[in-house]
Amino acid sequence: MKLGTVEIDGAPRVAVSADAESVVLLPSEFADVADVIAAGPGAVEVVDAARREGARVAVSEVVWLPPVARPGKILCVALNNSANPDRIMSGPDTPAMFVKPSSSLVGHGRPIRVRESFGRVHPEPELAVVIGRGGADIPVGEAVGHVFGYTIMNDLTSPTMRGEDTFHYRAIHPDPESDDGIRYVDSWVSYPARYKGSDTFGPLGPWVVTTDEVPDPHTLQITCSHDGVLVTDDNTANLRFSVAEVVSFASEYMTLEAGDVIAMGTALKKSAKGGAVQNVDLTRLGGVIEVSIEGIGTLSNPVEKR
Amino acid sequence: MKLGTVEIDGAPRVAVSADAESVVLLPSEFADVADVIAAGPGAVEVVDAARREGARVAVSEVVWLPPVARPGKILCVALNNSANPDRIMSGPDTPAMFVKPSSSLVGHGRPIRVRESFGRVHPEPELAVVIGRGGADIPVGEAVGHVFGYTIMNDLTSPTMRGEDTFHYRAIHPDPESDDGIRYVDSWVSYPARYKGSDTFGPLGPWVVTTDEVPDPHTLQITCSHDGVLVTDDNTANLRFSVAEVVSFASEYMTLEAGDVIAMGTALKKSAKGGAVQNVDLTRLGGVIEVSIEGIGTLSNPVEKR
Numbered sequence: 001m002k003l004g005t006v007e008i009d010g011a012p013r014v015a016v017s018a019d020a021e022s023v024v025l026l027p028s029e030f031a032d033v034a035d036v037i038a039a040g041p042g043a044v045e046v047v048d049a050a051r052r053e054g055a056r057v058a059v060s061e062v063v064w065l066p067p068v069a070r071p072g073k074i075l076c077v078a079l080n081n082s083a084n085p086d087r088i089m090s091g092p093d094t095p096a097m098f099v100k101p102s103s104s105l106v107g108h109g110r111p112i113r114v115r116e117s118f119g120r121v122h123p124e125p126e127l128a129v130v131i132g133r134g135g136a137d138i139p140v141g142e143a144v145g146h147v148f149g150y151t152i153m154n155d156l157t158s159p160t161m162r163g164e165d166t167f168h169y170r171a172i173h174p175d176p177e178s179d180d181g182i183r184y185v186d187s188w189v190s191y192p193a194r195y196k197g198s199d200t201f202g203p204l205g206p207w208v209v210t211t212d213e214v215p216d217p218h219t220l221q222i223t224c225s226h227d228g229v230l231v232t233d234d235n236t237a238n239l240r241f242s243v244a245e246v247v248s249f250a251s252e253y254m255t256l257e258a259g260d261v262i263a264m265g266t267a268l269k270k271s272a273k274g275g276a277v278q279n280v281d282l283t284r285l286g287g288v289i290e291v292s293i294e295g296i297g298t299l300s301n302p303v304e305k306r
Numbered sequence: 307m308k309l310g311t312v313e314i315d316g317a318p319r320v321a322v323s324a325d326a327e328s329v330v331l332l333p334s335e336f337a338d339v340a341d342v343i344a345a346g347p348g349a350v351e352v353v354d355a356a357r358r359e360g361a362r363v364a365v366s367e368v369v370w371l372p373p374v375a376r377p378g379k380i381l382c383v384a385l386n387n388s389a390n391p392d393r394i395m396s397g398p399d400t401p402a403m404f405v406k407p408s409s410s411l412v413g414h415g416r417p418i419r420v421r422e423s424f425g426r427v428h429p430e431p432e433l434a435v436v437i438g439r440g441g442a443d444i445p446v447g448e449a450v451g452h453v454f455g456y457t458i459m460n461d462l463t464s465p466t467m468r469g470e471d472t473f474h475y476r477a478i479h480p481d482p483e484s485d486d487g488i489r490y491v492d493s494w495v496s497y498p499a500r501y502k503g504s505d506t507f508g509p510l511g512p513w514v515v516t517t518d519e520v521p522d523p524h525t526l527q528i529t530c531s532h533d534g535v536l537v538t539d540d541n542t543a544n545l546r547f548s549v550a551e552v553v554s555f556a557s558e559y560m561t562l563e564a565g566d567v568i569a570m571g572t573a574l575k576k577s578a579k580g581g582a583v584q585n586v587d588l589t590r591l592g593g594v595i596e597v598s599i600e601g602i603g604t605l606s607n608p609v610e611k612r
Contacts, residue, residue: 072376073407078497079473087490091473097499099405101379103561120480136505159477166494167385167397171465172584174426182582184393188494189468191384193403198559199442253504255409276488278478 001047002207002297003149005032005107007063015062016047017207023062024054033067033208034259037132037148064107066204067151068130072257074100074202075250076126076155080240080265095241095249098192100155100202100263108206111304112156113199114283119160121201121282124266125224125291127217127236128153129243130208131260136251143247146256149210150217152299153263154203154291159278161195204261207297214295217243221294226280227287236293239264307353308513308603309455311338311413313369321368322353323513329368330360339373339514340565343438343454370413372510373457374436378563380406380508381556382432382461386546386571401547401555404498406461406508406569414512417610418462418588418595419505425466426587427507430572431530431597433523433542434459435549436514437566442557449553452562455516456523458605459569460509460530460597465584467501510567513603520601523549527600532586533593542599545570 002017006025014030015023026046030036036043078096079088106112114121132148170184214220220236241249246262266277282289282303290300308323312331320336321329332352336342342349384402385394412418420427438454476490520526526542547555552568572583588595588609596606 070378073409073503075407075499078495079475087476087478089474089476091475092470094470096471096473096497098497099407099499099503101381101405101560103379103563159479162495164398164400165402167402168395169385169397170393170395172393172582173465174582174585174587180582181585188472189384189496190494191402191404191498193381193405193556194559197379197405199561250499253500254407255505257409276478276480276486279480279487281480 001213002209003033003036003067004206004208005065005067005069007065012065012069015057016050018051018056022056022058024050024056026050032065032069033130034069034071037130037258064109064206066105066107067206067208068259068261070102071259071261073254074102074261074263075254076100076196076263077241077246077265081238095246097250098196101193101197104197104199104202105204106200106202106301108203108299108301110203110301111200112203112282112289112301113304113306115306116283118158118198118283121156121158122277122280123224123231123282123289123291124155124157124277125222125232126153126155126263126266127220127222127293127296128204128264129247129262131256131258131262134255134257134260136255138248138251138256140244140248143244144211146247147211147243148258149208150214150296151205151208152291152293152296153261154289154299154301155196155263155266156201156203158195158198162190162192165192165194166190203299203301205299209296220296223292224277225290226285231277231280236264307519308515309339309342309373310512310514311371311373311375313371318371318375321363322356324357324362328362328364330356330362332356338371338375339436340375340377343564370415370512372411372413373512373514374565374567376408377565377567379560380408380411380567380569381560382406382502382569383547383552383571387544401552403556404502407499407503410503410505410508411510412506412508412607414509414605414607416509416607417506418509418607419610419612420589421612422589424464424504424589427462427464427589428583428586429530429532429537429588429595429597430461430463430583431528431538432459432461432569432572433526433528433599433602434510434570435553435568437562437564437568440561440563440566442561444554444557444562446550446554449550450517452553453517453549454564455514456520456602457511457514458597458599458602459567460595460605460607461502461569461572462507462509464501464504468496468498471498471500472496509605509607511605515602526602529598530583531596532591537583537586542570
């Protein structure tokens with residue numbers, strides 16, 4: 001099934017896709033998709049009842065919210081695209097991740113609000129996983145069983161702020177040979193809170209599609225377009241680390257919780273006609289940015305000056 | 307007042323400091339300090355009633371939880387100590403931040419669980435701010451009014467995992483002069499989810515001390531000791547960016563919410579007798595790591611092999 005969180009008369013409600021043009025609403029005690037996850041197998045009956053008896057609302061009328069309002073954590077995998085290994089001189093052979101704050105999330109259709117001072121801001125079209133059953137040290141073979149469904153994240157990034165929040169510094173390393181027990185090592189370190197986590201830098205949704213409707217998350221076409229012009233055209237087959245590998249690896253370090261979101265990393269391959277996402281500077285260009293994933297949906301957001 | 311979250315008969319409760327040796331409990335509808343913040347000025351009466359009528363519990367009997375169980379976000383300021391400017395060859399002249407997931411939090415007294423595979427893990431003793439009133443674009447002059455109180459964060463860090471999750475790569479930059487509109491720029495980028503956010507990497511507490519009892523958060527002695535041996539001895543006067551500056555700056559980018567936690571950055575000055583925190587490799591040494599801040603309390607956690 002396809003689930004989303006919408007705003008009706010100022011309150012959040014869960015919507016279930018009924019057909020191409022309409023949704024039905026779950027009872028008001030379900031405030032977001034996380035509440036459906038928490039209800040476990042009992043949610044199936046609630047959804048069935050809503051489909052039978054619920055009033056239909058036109059999709060075009062709906063105001064979308066992020067499907068999960070306040071995930072315990074939003075993990076994002078960096079540089080997870082096999083299309084560009086030649087760009088990496090050195091890096092880990094395991095998934096590298098950062099955390100976006102839940103305050104950065106916005107729903108489908110809501111504005112991405114940029115400021116001149118943000119510098120360049122570009123889109124990153126990504127498949128995202130919503131965790132259904134938490135856990136730590138989840139084996140790769142069991143990892144997909146912990147996934148509730150798939151959604152879309154536009155992992156907005158300001159390379160300008162990334163450059164600003166990068167330090168070239170002398171890190172302190174232990175050195176038993178030296179007088180004071182330390183030595184300085186020339187290092188670089190960058191901090192992503194601002195450049196990845198500013199308000200509206202996390203468009204998410206509109207739909208969470210449950211795993212039963214996505215038999216293989218690694219065969220999905222993913223496209224990004226700006227004002228209707230194709231920017232990237234890629235396939236989740238090009239992800240370097242799979243959903244199962246990322247869920248398992250993350251859970252070795254960070255206990256996963258129901259409702260956690262993991263964005264799988266950017267599809268970066270240039271389309272034949274398009275350019276690099278890095279060239280789509282939303283601060284300068286404004287417009288509407290759209291990410292589509294086969295079988296999952298389309299996430300579209302207009303850009304607004306803040 | 308001093309507030310903490312404790313576990314009583316398996317359920318979380320809010321404890322208020324009564325005297326040096328005992329606490330009183332708030333009614334069970336307060337599950338953590340965030341609920342006290344949400345109650346607003348009305349919480350004062352509840353606290354007064356508990357102090358008059360509540361049963362006292364010996365501090366020594368208490369099992370501590372993180373004061374806020376699930377902050378909307380945990381922001382941490384990097385390299386915010388004026389004692390070591392000579393270590394930084396280049397970096398921002400504004401606070402650089404990263405996000406720790408709430409799953410990394412543990413209470414006072416709870417074990418820090420390390421694995422051999424984590425490599426080196428060192429403590430970082432920090433003053434932390436708990437936001438009382440949210441907001442965006444908060445002016446510096448009003449920022450302290452948005453703070454509910456102060457607590458202690460031990461911002462555990464694995465420099466081994468930091469090294470592993472650092473990429474040396476060719477970043478794609480726009481270049482209108484080139485054929486394909488881009489050029490490659492030799493860059494470094496590091497991702498902190500694992501090295502800053504692994505389970506138990508965020509000891510927090512035990513107390514949140516309300517701002518009325520901390521007239522100036524920039525005059526507080528802060529010490530860190532390992533198995534009773536002093537490691538660092540510093541003062542919050544050495545923070546480069548003040549609480550007001552950090553709260554204001556963060557809120558320009560990320561809307562702050564009540565219950566958000568901001569760790570102010572590490573006191574790094576070596577004590578006369580101690581060494582660098584980087585030399586206290588908890589993976590190798592085990593033991594008990596303790597952070598004390600004048601007027602706030604002492605946060606102590608044993609290290610356990612996982």
